[in-house]
Amino acid sequence: MAYNFKEQMSKPERLSGGHRLCAGCGAGIAVRGVLRALKPEDKAVICSATGCLEVSTCLYPYSAWNDSFIHNAFENAGATISGSEAAYRSLKKQGKVNEDYKFIAFGGDGGTYDIGFQSLSGAMERGHDMTYVCYDNGAYMNTGIQRSSGTPMYADTTTSTVGKNSPGKMQQGKNLTEIIAAHNVAYVAQTTFMSNFKDLQMKAEKALYTPGASFLNIMAPCPRGWRYETEDIMEVCKMAVETCTWPMYEVENGKWTLNHMPKNKRPVEDYLKLQGRFKHLFKKGNEHLINDIQVGVDKNWQALLKKCEVA
């Protein structure tokens, strides 16, 4: 089906406005992007892990979710939605539910890479017919910008604090997308907000409509935690992709495909310099830190090209 931006954007919202996410928050953009891929006639049960998304979209007695929604806890969105999906299979075979439902879990990087990792891994391995979406903003934003295992190297967070004796987070971000791909689930993809959102839309569609467990990792910038001007979000995303810091790819039944090949691979500075969390790297004498980041990005990129069989 051809992708028509205007048509997509005029679809009725399944996440209503008026929620309390910060203006320009990537989490809301990611959720709306995924939900646009649902066929209007399909129903959905949506779970969110604790985090900025949940506390901002479902405050008693209000809810921004037009579909059925459940928040259980921080560390168990995978298990929770797998329970709902098991319930659906049971009620459907008993003839108690006849409609078609999709099962979607959203978790931040904290709720996905870290505390909810086991629950996610279990749900993926069991192969429930569900889609898990990580909105990765690279830190625990809800509790005030603490590092997660997804936080990129040398980022300044409130628990990987930059100071006289510390250049920020000492480790590279964990490659969660590849870890989930190693679960051999039906569909795994990594994306972010690019131009007309076609990539996100197509991947969400595949994730939702490929039977079995699927996983989407969406880089979803946080203007507060990353310290950039709200209106620059598209530039930040673009630079993440053009520097190969956040490559766009998918793994379908074991086949790896690179979805965007930068025409001119940009140096990581072009991405880092847009964000206050990396400001310290541009002080004189810290050039080697930027080089460390570049080396890490290049290594991951080369490995990915191999997996995607790109010469």
Add this chain to the structure above:
Amino acid sequence: MSIRERFSGNEAVSIAIKQINPDVMAAFPITPSTEIPQYVSSYVANGEIDTEFVAVESEHSSMSACIGAQAAGARSMTATSSCGLALMWEMLYVAASLRLPITMPVVNRALSGPININNDHSDSMGARDTGWIQMYAENAQEAYDNMIQSVRIGEHKDVLLPVMTCQDGFITSHAVENINILETEKVKAFVGEYKAEKYLLNPEENISMGPYDISAYYMEHKYQQAVSMENAKRVIAEVASEFETLSGRKYDFIEEYKMDDADFAIVIIGSSAGTAKDAVDELRNEGIKAGLVKIRIFRPFPAEEIVKALKNVKVVGIMDKAEGYSNNGGPLGAEVKAALYGNVTGVKAVNFVYGLGGRDVKIESIKTVFEQLLEVDKTGKVPAHYQYLGLRK
């Protein structure tokens, strides 16, 4: 006709689950409750039930999946013990506050550390304030009967709370006894169909569950939960009375054994009540007016019933199969004393901690408890602290 057969406690509970045929069972193995998910898995494999069995990767996920399933509109169950129950701790509160009538057999086992697989009540006692209804069985028959009743109690519209049905690890779960099993059709008719009022998979109405609750509402929600626990008292009695009509077996919040004229009594939970009844019989033969109160329902706490049973005794020994580390006795001791306070005069109470980590409880050990109660009566002196029973010196 009901069937009389030899079953272990785990088998008895598994048969109850088979007869109920829940929509979803999510579980994870842990001694001594492992057999329950094993039995259920085999019933599913053999086509005896059509439950969706979810073999999760942890107890945290079994409770999380049960929450997701029950919220979606499915009758859901799990089973666990000890560390497994402890791992669920956060989720137990969520299940109760989301008002999801999940049912869960708990096969009581000591908590680590040090790791120990034998029976005491530290696991479920640690979960006593999570908002779950708690039922305790003395033997396999009661475990079976409680399991069937638990579904009706939890799902009642005035209750809507999760229920754990506890039995003692190994002592009850693995010992084989002759028990009466009801006909499956009768069990099915008794528990009925599960029809949630508010659920995620209702095509007529999309709902949100588990919102962030602000201070302006949270306390009212907690109060509503407390009211449901109060309502549970009425419903537990109603369900027991219906169950008596069905099975001929009578259940109450507590069981009183030779309490009519008792001067000395013990309050006890679980399988040790069986041993203690024998001790009471022997003491009666020796001319001592001994009696026993067995707690069947611990949540909601049967304070009135306990007061009524104990109001005329001289000295009561309260038996805790769990340490509370309050330096003021075990949980049962604290709650029984609180119930007595202001409601009875002249009843002296001594709290004992016993049977931790599977320490044997014999008729003789219970008799030493009564000896101490008699001593208190003679001297008028109540030991200030709580006592450890059968401690090696």
